Ligand code: CP
C-alpha cells in the first residue's frame with residue numbers, strides 16, 4: 001500500500017494493524033518469490049541505503065545490507081569507528097548530509113532521542129535498527145516466524161520471560177496491535193517501561209489482546225504457544241553484568257520450568273544468546289525456531305525498505321494473521 005511510502009519506521013506504535021500485516025505479507029511474498037521460486041526481483045535498482053551503527057550487530061547489519069542488495073539496491077555501512085555522528089558532528093548535520101546522498105537511513109543507536117532527532121532532520125525515511133528503548137524490526141521477524149509455524153497470529157499466546165527491555169517493548173506494541181495475547185514475567189526492578197506498558201495495554205484493550213504482567217515465569221509460561229526471551233545483559237549494560245546475573249536467577253528457560261507450560265510451545269530468541277537465559281537443550285531443540293527467526297530478519301527488513309521507498313503489491317495471496 002502506498003500509504004507507507006516516505007514514512008519512518010521507528011516504532012510499531014506508529015503503525016496500524018493493517019500496516020504491520022502489510023509488512024508481514026510482503027516479507028512472506030518476497031521470501032516465496034525469491035527464495036522458494038528463485039526469482040530475481042530488483043525493484044530497488046539504483047536505490048541506496050545508509051546504515052549507521054553505534055553498536056555491534058550481526059543480524060541487523062547483514063539483513064539490511066544483503067537484503068538491499070537482493071532487491072537490486074546498494075547499502076553502505078558505517079560502524080562506531082567510522083561515523084562522525086554524535087562524536088564531532090551533530091545528529092542534525094549527519095541527517096541532512098545523508099539525505100543528500102541516500103534514499104533511506106537505517107540506524108542502530110543507544111538513545112531513542114538520537115533516532116528521533118535523526119528522523120526529524122532527515123528528509124528521507126529513517127528505520128530503527130534498535131535503540132535502548134525499542135527494536136521494532138525484530139518483532140516483525142518474530143511475528144513472521146510464528147505465522148509461518150502456526151498459520152495465524154491473532155489468538156496466540158506469547159510468554160516473555162526475562163528482562164523488560166527494548167525487545168519486550170516492541171513486542172508489547174506488536175501484540176497489542178495484532179491481538180496476540182502476552183504473558184510477561186520480569187524480575188523485580190526489571191519491569192518494562194511504565195509509559196510503554198500503559199500505552200500498549202490501552203491498545204490491547206481495544207483489540208482484545210490479553211496482557212498478563214507479572215514476575216512468575218511458571219505462570220507466564222502456562223499454556224503459552226511461544227516462549228520468548230533475550231539476553232539478560234543488553235548492549236551498554238556490560239558493567240551491570242554481575243548484578244544482573246544475580247537478579248535474574250530463576251528466570252533461565254529450561255525443561256523444568258516449561259514442564260507445566262502446555263503442549264505445543266515453540267521457542268524464540270532474537271540473538272545474540274547466552275546460556276544464562278536459556279539452556280542448550282531448549283535453544284538447539286526442535287521446538288526452537290531461532291534460525292528461521294534470524295533468517296526472517298532479512299525478509300522483513302526487505303519488506304520495510306521496499307514499502308518505505310515505493311508502493312508494492314504482493315503477487316501471492318495474503319496469509320492469515
Ligand atoms: N537480533 C539482532 O538485532 O541481532 P544483531 O544485534 O546481531 O543485529
Ligand code: NVA
Nearest residue numbers: 165230234235270271
Ligand atoms: N536486548 C538486546 C537485543 C540485541 C539484539 C540488546 O539491546 O543488546
